[in-house]
Each structure stands twice: as structure tokens, then as C-alpha cells.
Amino acid sequence: xxxxxxxxxxxxxxxxxxxxxxxxxxxxxxxxxxxxxxxxxxxxxxxxxxxxxxxxxxxxxxxxxxxxxxxxxxxxxxxxxxxxxxxxxxxxxxxxxxxxxxxxxxxxxxxxxxxxxxxxxxxxxxxxxxxxxxxxxxxxxxxxxxxxxxxxxxxxxxxxxxxxxxxxxxxxxxxxxxxxxxxxxxxxxxxxxxxxxxxxxxxxxxxxxxxxxxxxxxxxxxxxxxxxxxxxxxxxxxxxxxxxxxxxxxxxxxxxxx
Numbered sequence: 223x224x225x226x227x228x229x230x231x232x233x234x235x236x237x238x239x240x241x242x243x244x245x246x247x248x249x250x251x252x253x254x255x256x257x258x259x260x261x262x263x264x265x266x267x268x269x270x271x272x273x274x275x276x277x278x279x280x281x282x283x284x285x286x287x288x289x290x291x292x293x294x295x296x297x298x299x300x301x302x303x304x305x306x307x308x309x310x311x312x313x314x315x316x317x318x319x320x321x322x323x324x325x326x327x328x329x330x331x332x333x334x335x336x337x338x339x340x341x342x343x344x345x346x347x348x349x350x351x352x353x354x355x356x357x358x359x360x361x362x363x364x365x366x367x368x369x370x371x372x373x374x375x376x377x378x379x380x381x382x383x384x385x386x387x388x389x390x391x392x393x394x395x396x397x398x399x400x401x402x403x404x405x406x407x408x409x410x411x412x413x414x415x416x417x418x419x420x421x422x423x424x425x426x427x428x429x430x431x432x433x434x435x436x437x438x439x440x441x442x443x444x445x446x447x448x449x450x451x452x453x454x455x456x457x458x459x460x461x462x463x464x465x466x467x468x469x470x471x472x473x474x475x476x477x478x479x480x
Contacts, residue, residue, distance in 0.1 A: 244419065258476075265282060271370075273372075276362055283354050284353045294350075299353070302339065302356070304332045312320050313454065331367045334367060335355060338402065344397055355374040362418070379473075397431065408422040414461050428462070430459065432466045
């Protein structure tokens, strides 16, 4: 298979090379990924996901009620909460609770996580229950939303299997795995899994959510500098898919002994 650079060159799209990424990775290389399942004692399912210096705790729990728009349908619901601890960034960020409201960025990420995980599950099998995915950022170095989605899937899988063993659901309603990754163009080069230094200066920043079968759930992409070519978009999707395939394997390893 031709490389991304070869594909772009054949289409007449030139992407100059950068000499080195901040952490020395190759353009198509993920940061080191570690998933520690069962991280929270009191959660139905949980994990700590680490992608380089980004670290997020993901936990799954349920309650026996659903939002009004789902009530009396016999179906369940999956939703998420997301937050960043004050010392997850430098300088310290204030807790949103102390400001008296949840910020727009937080609302956006919570909705994204919820949409991503709902695509993974046949919610009719849940009964009228709400599954909550709590994603709390311990340390941020770019990619907190994509790490949250990837880790939340592991917590969700563990939680659903526990519900099945407890007789709360008849079968595991998982339809497919779900993971997410960032891609972008930095100094004219396509790169995978942006750290904060890259994200803060990217010409193009994109988050991609896919299933284990490679089907797209969501694409969030923005030209921070100059507009980008259609061929570059397709190349970024190919690069994202290659990274997500690696994350799917990491998830599979984390849940294989459930």
C-alpha cells in the first residue's frame, strides 16, 4: 500500500517535512498508550488511560431511570460527564463548580463522548436505565477528548459485562468497539496523535471517532491557518484509521480477561 506522502505527491499535494516532533515520534506514531482496567473500586467499570502525558480516569455506572425523551420506550440511554482537575494543566485551572457553571468546551466534549458511546451499544437491551460515563482528566497534554472516548469504551464494556453477570441485562449489547484519535497538519506535515505543543500551533486540527470495523462516527476538523485540500482530508482520515486500529487492539488487550 502506498504511503500517505506518496498518495499526496501523486495528487500534486506537497507537504514539507518537519525535522522533529516535540517528543521525537515519527509522523504516523502514537504516543505510548497504557490502559489500566478496574481502576476505580466503586465503579461498575473503570480504567485509567494514559496517552503520553495525557491521563484520564474513565468510570461507568448506571441508574434505574432515563431522560424524559426516552421514558416509556423500554430503551436505555448512555451519557457522559467530563471534567479537568485544577492541576491537570499549567497554570492551574479553576474548577467549573467554583465558577458556578459548566463551560461550553465541557458541554461539547460531554456530548461528543455520549454520542460516540451510544453508537457502540444497542440501547434497547439496557431496559430503562441510564449508563453514565465519567471522564476526569488527571493530566492534560493534548487529546483529552479522544483519550476519554477510547478509555470510556473500556469502562463501558467492563460495566456491561458485570451487569450481564448480575442478571441485570440478558446479553451484552455492545455492537462494536469505539475509539478516537487526533490528526492534523503541523508545519505542513500530516501527524497522528497531537500533543499539546503540536495542537497549539497546528495548521489543521482534527478529531476522528471510529468503530472497530472502521466506520466513522464523528469527524471534527478545523483549519486553524490556511484551508486544506480534499486530498489532505482523505489522507488525514487514513492516518486516523491506522491510529484507531492500534487503539482498538489496546482496548482488546485490556478487556480480554473480563
